[in-house]
Amino acid sequence: MNYSFSYRFKVLGLLVFFMGFTVSSFSQDTIQTVVAQKGDGILSLLRKQGVNPYDHYDDFISLNIENLRDSIHLYAGRTYRIPSADLDTVAIVDTIQSKTKEIKKIEGKVYPIFGKDYETVLPKSKLLKGAVYYLVSGHGGPDPGAMATYGGKSIAEDEYAYDITLRLARELLAHGAEVYIIIRDENDGIRDERILEIDHDEVAYPNKTIPLNQVARLRQRVDIVNSLYKKNRGKFQRLIVTHIDSRSVGQNIDVFFYHHEKSRNGKKLAESIHKTFQKKYKKYQPNRTYSGTFEDRTSLYLVKKTHPAMTFIEVGNIKNKKDQRRILDPENRQALAKWISEGVLLDHKLGEIGPIR
Structure with a gap:
């Protein structure tokens, strides 16, 4: 049947009106x-x-x-x-x-290391497809790292650095990255408590006992990362090390970053995350100056000895009350991981600059 142009235009208008009404109503209802x-x-x-x-x-x-x-x-x-x-x-x-x-089904991948509640990771994008990340949380096993007390209970650096690292790993996986969690605790997973119970059962990838001797511990991590780096040669590779500092009780510090003095890509990674933190503070805390820095610190064993371009992150002072809020609050740990991941995405977008180290 040959409808007139005017009639077809009116019908189309009604269809658009009802479709728009339906979508609007649906959005409000949900x-x-x-x-x-x-x-x-x-x-x-x-x-x-x-x-x-x-x-x-x-x-x-x-x-x-x-x-x-x-x-x-x-x-x-x-x-x-x-x-x-x-x-x-x-x-x-x-x-x-x-x-x-x-x-169309949206299927996630299961990673038991994140714990029962968060083991399924749904894809967000493929922005990091082909990129490899090695994540090392500070201390672990026989060494809890920096210690402090909160609410009459002991808190340890390794537990909080590990929780932030797991959250970061989950973000990177959601964007298609290949991620190696070097220090691992199969029993903990992502935890939403303020006080994270201290244990000593962490292992080094894939399931190696962590040595008691400090130099041996660091050498073990370097050997694992460098071995994996060699295996993945030719790919975009980055190393992120997460620590929590220990200073005087009265010293409040912002998140800051180290890199190898001769690594242009390591500097770019540290700078990309640093810029992201500056942007977030400017947006969400405009009345507060962000004083975190990024600088070379080749004297650190992992900075000096590992082969991938890397950044070494200090999240805060575990003994300072203000920094403790940043570390103990699970929402803060999630925000830290999210902001770091956004800096990682920026670094990947900028690509490699020579030399690779």
Whole structure:
């Protein structure tokens, strides 16, 4: 049947109107709200609403950025918008007249090392496909690293550095990277507690006992990383070492970075993450100056001896009360990992500059 142009235009207009109305109504229906209670954090709030906190962490912040303290902390008594529950399908309508839908499964990969609640990693992008990252958290095994007390309990550097490292690994995997977690604890996984229990069962990749002697421990890590580097020769490779410093109780420090003095790519990696932190502080804490630095520090054993371009990160002073909040709060640990990962993405986008080391 040959409809007039005017009639077809009116029909098309009605279709667009109803489609727009349906999408708008659907969007409003899928956004829930909830009032934060005292003690709630983003992770716990999402979990209580049945939403995977790690897959929707960024979505929550985007929805509520104007209602968060320092971009990551909730205010008790305020109302927050909750992202829609996990979706594992995507509907595609081929034409405006079509009523059929094509369903596409979004499948994640399982990594038990992250713990039962977070072992499934859903893909975010393929931006890091082909890139290899070696992640080393400080100390571990017989050496807990820097120690302090909080709430009458002992806290140790290796537990918090490891938790941040796991969160970073998860972010990098979600962007398609190949990731080696060099210091490993198969029992811990990602933990959302403030006080992380101290144990000594960490091993070195793939399952090597960590030596008691300090030089032997460092040499073991260097040998593992350099062996893997040789195996992956020709690929884009980076090493990230995470530590927590120990200084006087009154010394508050920002996150800072070291690199090898002769490594242009190591400097670029450290600078990319440093720039990301500067940008985040400027956006989320405009009244606070970020004083973290990046500089060469070849005297450090891992900086001097490892072959991949690398950065050595000091997250804070475990003895300082302000820095303890940065370390103990699981939302802060997640933010640290996310910001580091964004710096890593920037570094990868900029590519290699010679010489490779």
